[in-house]
Amino acid sequence: MLFMTxxxxxxxxxxxLALCAYLVPISTNGAWVVxxxxxxxxxxxxxxxxxxxxxxxxxLGSGTLAAGVTLALSSHLSLLTFALNILTGLVLFALxxxxxxxxxRNAVLFRSQERRHVVVQAELRERARIAEAMxxxxxxxxxxxxxxxxxxQVTLEKGTExxxxxxxxxxxxxxxxxxxxxxxxxxxxDGEQAPLGPADSSLAQLVEQARxxxxxxxxxRHGPPPQxxxxxxxxxxxxxxxxxxxxxxAKYAPHTEVELELDTRSEQAVLRISNQLAGPVPPVRPxxxxxxxLRGALEAAGGSLAVHRTRERFELRASIPQAPSPPAPAGVxxxxxxxxxxxxxxxxxxxxxxxxxxxxxxxxxxxQATALHPSEYQKLKVGMDSGEVASLVRAPGLDEPLxxxxxxxxxxxxxxxxxxxxxxxxxxGSEMFRLCFTDDxxxxxxxxxxxx
Numbered sequence: 001m002l003f004m005t006x007x008x009x010x011x012x013x014x015x016x017l018a019l020c021a022y023l024v025p026i027s028t029n030g031a032w033v034v035x036x037x038x039x040x041x042x043x044x045x046x047x048x049x050x051x052x053x054x055x056x057x058x059x060l061g062s063g064t065l066a067a068g069v070t071l072a073l074s075s076h077l078s079l080l081t082f083a084l085n086i087l088t089g090l091v092l093f094a095l096x097x098x099x100x101x102x103x104x105r106n107a108v109l110f111r112s113q114e115r116r117h118v119v120v121q122a123e124l125r126e127r128a129r130i131a132e133a134m135x136x137x138x139x140x141x142x143x144x145x146x147x148x149x150x151x152x153q154v155t156l157e158k159g160t161e162x163x164x165x166x167x168x169x170x171x172x173x174x175x176x177x178x179x180x181x182x183x184x185x186x187x188x189x190d191g192e193q194a195p196l197g198p199a200d201s202s203l204a205q206l207v208e209q210a211r212x213x214x215x216x217x218x219x220x221r222h223g224p225p226p227q228x229x230x231x232x233x234x235x236x237x238x239x240x241x242x243x244x245x246x247x248x249x250a251k252y253a254p255h256t257e258v259e260l261e262l263d264t265r266s267e268q269a270v271l272r273i274s275n276q277l278a279g280p281v282p283p284v285r286p287x288x289x290x291x292x293x294l295r296g297a298l299e300a301a302g303g304s305l306a307v308h309r310t311r312e313r314f315e316l317r318a319s320i321p322q323a324p325s326p327p328a329p330a331g332v333x334x335x336x337x338x339x340x341x342x343x344x345x346x347x348x349x350x351x352x353x354x355x356x357x358x359x360x361x362x363x364x365x366x367x368q369a370t371a372l373h374p375s376e377y378q379k380l381k382v383g384m385d386s387g388e389v390a391s392l393v394r395a396p397g398l399d400e401p402l403x404x405x406x407x408x409x410x411x412x413x414x415x416x417x418x419x420x421x422x423x424x425x426x427x428x429g430s431e432m433f434r435l436c437f438t439d440d441x442x443x444x445x446x447x448x449x450x451x452x
Contacts (some may be wrong), residue, residue: 006041010050014059017046017098021063025089026070036089047101047429056098058311062092070326074185088363091356139242143250144213146173151214174251203239203262203271217246218255223264225440234320237301238262238271241294245273253278253314267321268303274315292319364425372433374425377445386440393417393435406451414438421447 022040025036052055068086149170155162207219242260249258256276263270296304303320376392397417401407410416414436421431436447 003153003238008056012044013046014048014055016042017056017094018048018059018063018066021060021090022067022070022093022139023085024093025323026409027089036093039425043094043097044101045101047098048105051102051105053097053102056102060090060094060098063094088356088359092361096353096356108224117355140247143173143247144210144215145241146170147250147254148214149173166271203235203242206239206242207260208245210250213250215246215250216255217260218257219260219262221262221264223262225264234269234301234303234322237294237297237303237320238269239307240297241271241316244291244294245316246315249275251408264322267322268319272315274313275313276313277309343354360425366394367422367425370420371419371422372397374423375419377419377421377433377447380435380442380445383442384442386437386442389435389437389442393419397435399430399432401448402430404450407434408446409450410434411438411443414443415421418448 020043024035046056046059067089071086094353101341147165152166156166201233202225204219207217211217245260246258249256257276258273258275261272263272291305291307296388298305298318300321301320303318306317307315308315342379372393372395379392380389397419399418401418405418415438416434416436417434419435421433429449432448434444434448435442436446
């Protein structure tokens, strides 16, 4: 199809599809050998490249209607032969290949759209992760800034300009944290994995940074530090958990000591963080995503997050496997969904195939019961007895000719049998042979033709 321009390709393919639907049903037995596979190939191409379902059905319907009119006016076929011509030719060599091509086209388009969707979603997730990472880091830094400013307020004399300026700085830091929470609430997607913190910034470094800002932290470690190649991921997740917990402690309990304990002696790395609460339990902020994001990140890695709070104390326990678990590959579909999609394509093809097979079996049975090959007919001679005729004619034949046959008068007192003149299974012509017997002796052979 390379020689066609885009504007002409679909109209030409539609014309070709209509031509296939017209030519195959009206073609003779010999022409089927060439036309049938050619029509199947052209119909497949039409289904593969024509986008409109309605236009394809219109082309098939137009070709079928023209073929039906041609057969009705010129061939004088019986109703069974007419139906076999139309249905077998149309279904097997036009409709079914066109449907297969269209199914292939839809599958390719679906995969292309799915790939684009995956790329877009990946970009959106990456933007959200970057935004959340900025939120976590800036929120942590602002919380430490508010903590440092609060400590500065204590050392300054109340009522002085310096004390008021320190109070304004702390208020602005708190407002900035709230603004960050609002922004990340807009960007947050339910079910998305939380972003990872910088892998090169260890938990110990995070603790030292917080201590330098004035936080009181009691950090204890049990077990070796993370060294295996797969440890970077879980260490980064636990660092993020610690960062969120220290940020909350600096905001809601700025002058209390934080207990932080890391245990890596078992298969699960466990991080425990707790601190006394300086006031009432802070309410859950609408749109807050910190704990939810941490829980999502831990669960995605096979871990868990438990939060316990009372009036006096807040405690957080995070655990994560030290051995990395392989993530589920992106874009993998559920077997049920894949099966359902396949069945939507295969069921119509299966139905058409069953109908076509039933028609072919009916044609085969009709051929075996009524057909007489012209070459066998030529061997029959008047005067043969019924036994000699039976050795050449194996089909039982019919008692009467088809209604479309123009039959001359039979010999007097003769008993006649009628046979379809067929060269093969795919020969759907309406001509017949008549064999007439008197006293089990063949007295006449006639080649009968449709009336008109």
